[in-house]
Amino acid sequence: KQEVTQIPAALSVPEGENLVLNCSFTDSAIYNLQWFRQDPGKGLTSLLLIQSSQREQTSGRLNASLDKSSGRSTLYIAASQPGDSATYLCAVGPMGGGSNYKLTFGKGTLLTVNP
């Protein structure tokens, strides 16, 4: 059974700092991996999706990398801003990608960026 772990559970940084959030998964037979953002009391917003054949994806100040063989992904946030404060979740999708595709989520990292 796939297990997804995110470390640290919480992170507090000063504004302007570059930071890395970590995600690890136990079964490397994945189809893709997604990073989401969740603001307090709200739903999830998809940030980046990396296919298993890709090494990284970039969107603005965000860069997500994937090392399938070691079961790891990182989300790099450059020049952090207070508006980046949120919980960040990663989720992996199993090989196959068909009707049995179900995401397995990590518990998230709560990021606080202090002005």
Next chain:
Amino acid sequence: DVKVTQSSRYLVKRTGEKVFLECVQDMDHENMFWYRQDPGLGLRLIYFSYDVKMKEKGDIPEGYSVSREKKERFSLILESASTNQTSMYLCASSRGPAKNIQYFGAGTRLSVL
């Protein structure tokens, strides 16, 4: 922009009541999902549907049922609500093969008293 709308942001119900949580998406997505989110447990999949009238059990289907009569609407039903079903419920949808990006609604915080 994709829009996934959940009918209620907050809901308070009594133990034993039948509860309907509604979710509507406006992008003609084939796939729809219901999750619950609890502190310390993360998101867990309750049910999903990849076509009208089709449904698949997720990881925690016990105590829940679903209905998908129309492509845009996916309902989660608590036949007899219990206090352990107090949670944040999140609906999501995705296009085409289920492996694509999932778009989430704002969530419904349900309290069962």
